[in-house]
Amino acid sequence: MTSPAAADHPPGPLVPFFSQAATFAALRPRIDRELNEVLDDGKFSHGAKVAQLERALADYTGARHVIGVNSGTDALVLLLRAAGLQPGDEVVVPAFSFVASASAVVLAGGRPVFADIEPVGYGLDPASAERVLTPHCRFLMPVHLFCQLADMPRLSALAERRGLRLVEDSAEAIGMRQDGVHAGLLGAGGVLSFFPTKTLGAIGDAGAILTDDDAIAATADALRHHGRPGRTIGDFRTINTSSELSGCNSKMDDIQAAVLLAKLDRLDADIARRAALAAAYDERLAGLPGVLRLPTVVDRGTAAAPVHYVYLIEVERRDELVAHLTRHGVESETYYPLPLHLQPCFAELGHRPGDFPRAEAACARTVALPLYPDLPLDAVDAVCDRIRSFFTGTGARP
């Protein structure tokens, strides 16, 4: 018997953009154990589970300090403040990124200065970054997007030559390394986001700051908890402690830390699964008419460890393809539909279309295909068949 409620719900998409139902089914006993410990501990906000996750992430990344906070965005804001950003300081940010990269600068009291991306690879272009520098620029903030680090050898050299502090928006970059050094640890510090769809995702919002710098860590630790040494429920000493800095409430929830600890065990296996799925897409999409570019790992002259967080391709007639995929039950995403310099919230910076042509072209041509450890291989076939049918008018594979 079909209930009226079931009839009201149309079937889900054939291939959802993201799903982790199978992961959670498999991890359920481990997650339940972790969550029971949180319930028994009774702290819930910045308690023992958060401290345990911070230690586990320090082991995984090699960071001297990991500071758990409530989102990747807040991690960026607190990192910039802890790294010494003063009101009005300028921060060079790529024009192609998630809006948080630039709004974090504004929230920290600074001013974003946009630069274009490199010809291949979507990272901040060192030459463009150098061209936009002003005497007020104090920070360079590369963003590591999709599958590899920005050009850190050249960006580090630029930062050194021009006396800039390097902070990394490594929100997407868990697992990515350069010559064995984890993303976020190539300059003053970096961040991680644990938004549910990220490579290591929570069941809500969470983030972390990574740094090897003791002073930055101490300040960020205080800023996440109203300028006081971070403590949890029941630690009455800190409620009466004076605040040296005006901070915010950006503590991490223990429930998120519990789920992240359970998922951290499988992170390397998840990354390997993502790589296998990316290779399957590569094989099926190579040479297809209408597909202009597949994910490309640019050689930076260093030992790179790519991580396929997003499988992003460039295509002709992107919006029509997206509509075609949607009609055929395949969900996709556009990362990112509008470049930052043309976002209404940054209009006062006075940019116009044409200012950063590579960022603008990327926004017009890119589409992200479903990529997550639970994705079955036949779903990759289904997605690629539908892309082929759009560009060639035939669904059959040769």
Ligand SMILES: *Cc1c(COP(=O)(O)O)cnc(C)c1O
């Ligand atoms: C996800 C992301 C952020 C923000 O992280 P939240 O946890 O969603 O606040 C910042 N920058 C980039 C590049 C991201 O992908």
